[in-house]
Amino acid sequence: MKKRELESIIQNILDRLTEEGRINGPARVMLERPPREELGDFSTNVAMLLSRSEQRPPRQIAELIVPSIDALECVARSTVEGPGFINIHLKKECWYEVLKEILEKKHSYGDCPHVGEGKKVQVEFVSANPTGPLHIGHGRGAAVGDALSNILKAAGYDVTREYYINDVGRQMTILGHSLYIRYLELLGKDVTLPGDHYQGDYIRHIAEEFLKRYGREHAQTPFDECRELFIEFAKDSILSGIKKDLEDFGVRFDHWFSEKTLFERNLVEATIEELKGRGVVYEKDGALWFRTTMFGDDKDRVLIKNDGSTTYFASDVAYHHEKLRRGFHTIVDVWGADHHGYAPRMRALLSALGEDPERLRIILIQLVSLKRGGKPVAMSTRKAEFVTLREVMDEVGRDAARFIFLTRKADAHLEFDLELAKSQAPENPVYYVQYCHARIMSILEFARERGITVPDTPSVELLGRLELKEELDLIKHLSRLDEVVETAATSLEPHRVTFYLRELAALFHPYYNTHRVVSEDKTLSSARLILCRATAEVVRKGLGLLGVDAPSRM
């Protein structure tokens, strides 16, 4: 029995009672889980919600509803408790169908296509400037954005993953010039890298590549005559490094959107014209302003500076206009938390264009504080002392890194301890869940060797052998996967899946420890193997949503 299913059954009961005039209704039935298991499998507060309009105490209303619920096929009993909760205990036979469903649907179990209904959603994440390698903070953004994309897809959305490349502007010039200086340095010239340039060693490495490709060809060329060459070379080199890092991290984007193309296609200009047409821009002090204060922003924002160049914000405006034009129902932007101040002006843009600002959903990724054996690791982007995603991946492994990034809400600070993440000790959370899967695979292998079969379409009699409380608890938890996917998708909170998986593993491990799956009792073994298979299926599915492998052996 699935929550959603029972919900609609009980909704029908209330609609009928309303029709019959026994209550004034209408009421929306929402099922929830009681805090303690003695209180039943599900509960509803509908009587309490009706109390006001009915002018009666909630318990009285509840008593009126309960008989109809009690009469349902799958209900063992339902009771009124506390201030007016209706608690529902289901018959255990109703839970077995969950196992059948899992074995039938396999990898698609847990999907809930009715949530997204195929609506187009774009998730833009990472979008780090192509001026240096990805650091650990980008890694968190990548893990969150990618897992969220997986979850949205499972929830029935048509998802596009996009990376926005800031490949124009002053910092690109500085990047190119940094490479130029390092190149001259390699040629033995007496040059120094200005303080506002990129200091990292990676520029030196790029300079070596440049030297290999072009030799001494540009030893005498003034920067102004070869800037594009240096900029492009540095950018391409860094970008391909970023792509490689992300690929190794298990993240693949559908689109790499270049800011430069916005200008090439005149989209920045066109968007500004559109805003002009809507009467939300004005000139002041020689600059062109977007009146974002009309839509809840603190102050108006400049689009075109008094020197005639456009601002970074102007590009963003054009980019988001373009996102809307591409027909995305919802646009998800994953930003570093330090950019939170940009939210009001971006929402203002949607409002100004006559769109519902709710179509833009912003996820803020809080800082990762890196530790090593409990001691903080200093990070400063300026000095290029930061720890790169590559280093973290190499040291702790992809799975551990991704899983740990997803153990917290995105907007909560995350403490990432390198020692802990790479340790193969119990305190490492990723192994707890993966081990559950590996363990089950091993049990299935063991059973196979003994010739014990696991039917694909088990009979109810066979499943009826699963009578232990631990077994029913496991099944009930397995039944919740689609609820978790739905909530994670609508709230844009992938960490919910992580918590769900930990709970699932926490039900399986003790079960394994106290009861033998494979025993002399052939039918019982068979039934338990089905439960194991279903559990493994759900673990694999859940880890897959997080982008983490489910190993068969550990």
Add this chain to the structure above:
RNA sequence: GCGCCUGUAGCUCAAUGGAUAGAGCAACUGCCUUCUAAGCAGUGGGCUGGGGGUUCGAGUCCCUCCAGGCGCGCCA
């Protein structure tokens, strides 16, 4: 000064406005001749930063104060 975020067990964090607020780690005590001990069983741990309000009901919503973080450029 203004705005946003955070404040929950010793530490790191959970908890669609629901009932007696939960995990993990750390601490302590046990369990491998068995389908994987990367596991399990047990023990302690709390005025959810303070105060007010909204309502049947608040960790959750509103106001206020306190503490911490971040943001407040014709920078990118």
